[in-house]
Amino acid sequence: MMALGTEQHGDIIEKLQDGRYTGCFALTEVAHGSDVRGMKTTATYDPNTKSFILHSEDFKAAKCWVGGLGQTSTHAMVFAQLITPDKKNRGLHLFIVPIRDPETLLPYPRVTVGDLGEKIGLNGIDNGFVMFHNYRIPRINLLNKTGDVTEDGKYVSRLKKESQRLGASLGALSMGRVNITCVCTKYISLAIVIAIRYCAVRKQFGPSLEEEWPVIEYQVQQWRLFPHLATTYVMTIFSEIYVRKLRSFQISLLTSENRELVSAEGMEFHALSSAVKPLCSWMTRDAIQDCREACGGHGYLAASRLGQLRADNDPNCTYEGENNVLIQQASNWLLGLWSNILEGKEISSPVGSASFLSDGQNILQLKFNHTTIEEVLAPENLLTMLKWLICYYLKKTHQQVVFLKKNGESDFSIRNNSQVFLARTLALVYAEHTLMKTFLDHLQESMWSSEEKSVLTKLGSLYAATCLEKRLGDLYAGGYASTSDGIDTLLREGIITLCKDLLNEAVALVDVLAPPDFIVNSPLGFSDGEVYKHMEQWILKNPENLERPSWWREALLSKL
Ligand SMILES: Cc1cc2nc3c(=O)[nH]c(=O)nc-3n(C[C@H](O)[C@H](O)[C@H](O)COP(=O)(O)OP(=O)(O)OC[C@H]3O[C@@H](n4cnc5c(N)ncnc54)[C@H](O)[C@@H]3O)c2cc1C
Known part of the structure; x- marks a missing residue:
């Protein structure tokens, strides 16, 4: 509201800030989500009453999934197609819409609003729907920074194109994606804390009948968990730095005279957030699942919290841009840079996430030339391999685009047919590289002791080596490595060695990440490691767990 409104919205912003009003954000409709241009809710300006008439033609046009709308919000920011008295559709605009009487x-009359009902997770949030039946709101409720309607019904805008106006409105949502990345770091941290603490205590088998091993001692268990521990550290440090960078970008948005630079930074941040949000939410999804399985049967107890974490993280993959759709924004930006490079033009990457691409043609000539595990695991070598992969996917995706263009396919069809194994992977590797680079740059800061730096470097290497191991096929297929180089053995043995090295640090590393016990709130993951004591308390505290089923009389013959 602050990004897209003007002085006329000061009063309402103040009431929202001090809690007299509560707000929500209504973009998605029942029949349209990702493709926002398909939204059907209309806001028709009526110069006689100087008001907008909001209308939802049917249930398909109902706003839905809106967090906070189901039972509580007094106001909604609603995206609607703005229709001026000349019957022209001016495209999607944002309106502040009173929904409920704050007292x-x-x-309000002519508003049908309600809750969507129980969801897979996040049931603490009342996601709701709303329909408007020729419902009037004052003219000044339009957020009018990019486009406005005069009292007599003329449309005025400093941005000429509808796509620019929509871009400005949706651009204001970038911070939301960054926040999601931060939320993911909290979920992945909790999951890994619970799993590693539990696995350090849980014992099964051993070299002899007398000697049982904690399950974390097993190689396979380390390989299943420690890469996620490494990811958690890389994500945590990355997201903190990323939020700081975005905040200073937002300040320069308001203050900088250099509009060209700000615009280039804006595009890069948009591309970056469009790749990082999918990567982090997917890595968190995979980590929580592995943590759940790593805790065996007890991990399936609701009390472990892992099921809840899995369900609560799930929508991070969907809202603020469905991952598979959103990520296309990043690959489009990268492909644009690559086209410029091929034409011999300079490229602009003021945030620095893609500046290495200007050396892309040389990077593509690089060959794997390491002979020891230490060399392969050296962070700068892993970073180079990730860079090579980005250039490789750029080249392949660009070739596919050119091929489809030559075949006369439309832009729509070209984009659609260059995603799988190409543009989508490109954007993911770009995000993987950005996380690793940010993490390593941060390790250069003087705040770290040499011991801390040493263990953090291991975590960085494990993160990057795990990303690369999954793409060995491409490293071979693209000619970076040949079968005689032994890249597969070196990378894989490197991962196993790192896991072994981290064994003694693992519990301390999750203690660093762990919130206080009352937030961990899982008998498997409390800091004292007294898993069985806490499980017993948990199970016995619920009297129902010791009772016969409520229907026992119907099922037993004796009825006693
Ligand atoms: C818990 C939760 C909270 C939410 N909160 C809000 C809120 O507060 N306000 C709000 O306005 N909305 C909210 N949403 C809605 C959310 O933003 C949308 O669900 C999301 O944008 C995806 O849109 P959709 O559901 O229409 O999916 P669709 O766009 O219908 O996607 C369905 C599938 O089709 C695929 N697909 C679609 N287009 C393409 C394409 N071009 N190429 C390849 N694949 C494609 C997608 O990847 C997806 O797998 C929330 C959703 C959830 C789950």
């Missing part, structure tokens, strides 16, 4: 929480 009674009852909906």
Whole structure:
């Protein structure tokens, strides 16, 4: 509201800030989500009453999934197609719409609002729907920074194209994606804390009947968990730095005279957030699942919290841009840079996430030339391999685009047919590289002791080596490595060695990440490691767990 509104919205912003009003954000409709241009809710300006008439033609046009709308919000920011009195559709605009009376929480007449009902997770949030039936709101409720309607109904905008206006409105949402990345770091941290603490205590088998091993001692268990521990550290440090960078970008948005630079930074941040949000939410999804399985049967107890974490992280893959759709924004930006490079033009990457691409043709000539595990695991060598992969995917995706263009396919069809194994992977590797680079740059800061730096470097190497091991096929297929180089053995043995090295540090490393016990709130993951004591308390505290089923009389013959 602050990004897209003007002085006329000061009063309402103040009431939202001090809690007299509560707000929500209504973009998605029942029949349209990712493709926002398909939204059907209309806001028709009526110069006689100087108001907009909001209307949802049917249930398909109902706004839905809106967090906070189901039972509580008094106001919604609603995206609607703005229709001026000349019957022209001026495209999607944002309106502040009163939904409920703040005194009674009852909906206003001509507004149908309600809750979507139980969800897979996040049930603490009341996601709701709303329909408008020729519902009038004052003219000044339009957020009018990019486009406005005069009292007599003329449309005015400093941005000429509808796509620019929509871009400005949606651009204001970038911070939301960054926040999601931060939320993911909290979920992945909790999951890894619970799993590693539990696995350090849980014992099964051993070299002899007398000697049982904690399951974390097993190689396979380390390989299943420690790469996620490494990811958690890389994600945590990355997201902190990333938020700081974005905040200073937002300040320069308001203050900088250099509009060209700000615009280039804006595009890069948009591309970056469009790749990083999918990567982090997917890595968190995979980590939570592995943590759940790593805790065996007890991990399946609701009390372990792993199921809840899995369900709560799930929508991170969907909202603020469905991952598979959102990630296309990043690959489009990268492909644009690559086209410039091929034409011999300079490229602009003021945030620095893709500046290495200007050397892309040389990077593609590089060959794997390491002979020891130490060399392969050296962070700068792993970073080079990730850079090579980005250039490789750029080249392949660009070739596919050119091929489809030559075949006369439309832009829509070209984009659609260059995603799988190409543009999508490109954007993911770009995000993987950005995380690793940011993490390593941060390790150069003087705040770290040499011991801390040493263990953090191991974590960085494990993160990058794990990313690369999954793409060995491409490293061979693209000619970076040949079968005689032994890259597979060196990378894989490197991962196993790192896991072994980290064994003694693992519990301390999760203790660093862990919130206080009352937030961990899982008998498997409390800091004292007294898993069985806490499980017993948990199970016995619920009297129902010791009772016969409520229907026992119906099922037993004796009825006693
Ligand atoms: C818990 C939760 C909270 C939410 N909160 C809000 C909120 O507060 N406000 C709000 O406005 N919305 C909210 N949403 C809605 C959310 O933003 C949308 O669900 C999301 O943008 C995806 O849109 P969709 O559901 O229409 O999916 P669709 O766009 O219908 O996607 C369906 C599938 O099709 C695929 N697909 C679609 N287009 C393409 C393409 N071009 N190429 C390849 N694949 C494609 C997608 O990848 C997806 O797998 C929330 C959703 C959830 C789950």
